[in-house]
Amino acid sequence: MHTWNNRNSKIAISLISFIILFMMRQEYGAPIICRLAITALTIIIGVSFRDLILKGKFDISYGMYIWAFPVQAICINVFHLRFYNGIVIVFTLTILMAIFSRKYIEQPFMKKKSQAGNLARKIQTE
Structure with a gap:
């Protein structure tokens, strides 16, 4: 298993992404850092669940x-x-x-x- 693909890493990356989005919420437009944060969150959500159904x-x-x-x-x-x-x-x-x-x-x-x-x-x- 990759070191980034574990629960603690996903939580840390998610928290960092949410903090970035919160801090940049007043900025005009979407700075590149916000787009990267949203991308990271999307990837984490996508790989965090199994297709059990x-x-x-x-x-x-x-x-x-x-x-x-x-x-x-x-x-x-x-x-x-x-x-x-x-x-x-x-x-x-x-x-x-x-x-x-x-x-x-x-x-x-x-x-x-x-x-x-x-x-x-x-x-x-x-």
């Missing part, structure tokens, strides 16, 4: 990664949406595209990969 069966992160930019580019450049309306619409469409991608593209390929692996193991044992 879904266990990766509904992981749409790859689809979100793949579809976010094209959906955003089309919605913003073609439909000229206002900022907050655009966020809601882009987020919703990206989630829908990611779910579609997971179900109809990723899962069939993962199933074939699993079948190919089973066949390879069977051939090796013969």
